[in-house]
Amino acid sequence: MPLLEKFSVAGQLKSGLGNVGKDPTSVVFDQLNSATEGVVEGRTTILAGTNNYLGLTFDPACIAAGVAAMQSQGTGTTGSRMANGSYAAHGALEAELADLYQCSNALVFSTGYAANLGVLTALLGKGDAVLLDSDAHASLYDGCGMSQADIYRFKHNDVKSLERRIKRLGDRSSRCLVVVEGMYSVLGDCAPLKEIVEITERYGARLLVDEAHSLGVFGERGCGVAEAEGVLDKVDFVVGTFSKSLGAMGGFCVSRHDVLGLFRYVSRPFMFTASPSPAVMATTREALKQLRSRPELKETLWSNARRLYSGLKELGFELGPEISPVIAVRCKDRESALAQWNQLLEAGIYVNMMLPPATPGGASFLRCSISAAHTPEQISTIIEKFAELKS
Amino acid sequence: MTNSIEAVGEKLAEILTSYLKDNWSDSPSSNKTITAATNMVTELQLDSFQVMEFMLEVEDHYDIVIDLDSLSNIHTITDLAAVVIDHQD
Numbered sequence: 001m002p003l004l005e006k007f008s009v010a011g012q013l014k015s016g017l018g019n020v021g022k023d024p025t026s027v028v029f030d031q032l033n034s035a036t037e038g039v040v041e042g043r044t045t046i047l048a049g050t051n052n053y054l055g056l057t058f059d060p061a062c063i064a065a066g067v068a069a070m071q072s073q074g075t076g077t078t079g080s081r082m083a084n085g086s087y088a089a090h091g092a093l094e095a096e097l098a099d100l101y102q103c104s105n106a107l108v109f110s111t112g113y114a115a116n117l118g119v120l121t122a123l124l125g126k127g128d129a130v131l132l133d134s135d136a137h138a139s140l141y142d143g144c145g146m147s148q149a150d151i152y153r154f155k156h157n158d159v160k161s162l163e164r165r166i167k168r169l170g171d172r173s174s175r176c177l178v179v180v181e182g183m184y185s186v187l188g189d190c191a192p193l194k195e196i197v198e199i200t201e202r203y204g205a206r207l208l209v210d211e212a213h214s215l216g217v218f219g220e221r222g223c224g225v226a227e228a229e230g231v232l233d234k235v236d237f238v239v240g241t242f243s244k245s246l247g248a249m250g251g252f253c254v255s256r257h258d259v260l261g262l263f264r265y266v267s268r269p270f271m272f273t274a275s276p277s278p279a280v281m282a283t284t285r286e287a288l289k290q291l292r293s294r295p296e297l298k299e300t301l302w303s304n305a306r307r308l309y310s311g312l313k314e315l316g317f318e319l320g321p322e323i324s325p326v327i328a329v330r331c332k333d334r335e336s337a338l339a340q341w342n343q344l345l346e347a348g349i350y351v352n353m354m355l356p357p358a359t360p361g362g363a364s365f366l367r368c369s370i371s372a373a374h375t376p377e378q379i380s381t382i383i384e385k386f387a388e389l390k391s
Numbered sequence: 392m393t394n395s396i397e398a399v400g401e402k403l404a405e406i407l408t409s410y411l412k413d414n415w416s417d418s419p420s421s422n423k424t425i426t427a428a429t430n431m432v433t434e435l436q437l438d439s440f441q442v443m444e445f446m447l448e449v450e451d452h453y454d455i456v457i458d459l460d461s462l463s464n465i466h467t468i469t470d471l472a473a474v475v476i477d478h479q480d
Contacts (some may be wrong), residue, residue, distance in 0.1 A: 134443065145459075150460070153443060153459065164451065165456050169456065356438065357440035362415070362438070
């Protein structure tokens, strides 16, 4: 096949998305009024699909910290930490993350995607094995793929499926990394981490948990599902992102293992990328402070999530299995999902469109992500507009 | 246990037929006759996700683990049978 011809499939898929109305991949927010409200095509729109769980993107203290950092340190770092040096804020942010997770080592990456690529390619190599939850995020699949380790999948959140596979590895289980997420991003369901930790330890394997969607959402300190389940100290590597609850951009890894410090010398996605900018580090550090000092943010988030989940459930929608700030509404098929997504957008509600093959079970979903910044009136409006889909 | 490629291919066709009926009953592929020569992508139009999900069933049936890399050149049920036999050894 000639080089450019393979894009015809992607082209057909893209034009199919616009058949029913607006293409969900082409939404433009002309203006942002707050963490939960924007303007799309002249319409004031409630943002219910932003992963902005704590609603900190417009927090005055975070904005002030970012502005001050940009004024005092400039707009960018213009290079990687290995070649061009670190800023004091890189180290300070790493120390604050290590303190939050109560572990000895932390490393900051430029994006959450780079964190997963950087950690997995450093940890794994030829001859190693990785057992990956089948619903894991693309960045985890890509990191495992780049590492050249042998990748084996197990059924989503199925501890028996995990154990059967780890057992089949025999002596290789000591060279195995189990990779799961805390809360999964499509359905908002959580990994059974207590059981996964027990199996991983019993077979001498190591465990990596991606808390991208669960940082700030679960656990007393907001560390994620591992903290909430009481097994944070048993997890070998925790990865996460600054781009969701912390309202910035970037990724990190924390670990009780000192080898994490050596990743700086072996992890290409760390070594060969420009480091996070002063403004990003400053807003992230301020957001971490807010996370620790304002537990009411998490309480409001959960209260909003419970209200939306029960409101949609009462309307008869088929939802994900657990109440969480990610609420996925299952649609009959791809066409009805596209039609309903368009109807919601025209009614001033922005949610995410999730289509196969990037979805569990090949189903189509309208995914809402709820924020602590949503007002009770906004939640009522979201429920009301979903109700109109039924009429 | 008969370990010939024909026997394994026949069993895999049986597992896939029942898997599609149980999990993808809405798909037109769920009613097709599947044989060892069936091409999973062009004839059944299974996407990469469906093939990977089916592999989990195959692994459990034969008590083996198959790495994702081994799936890249599998098109027909016979191709898959060869991989299963290889991983049993």
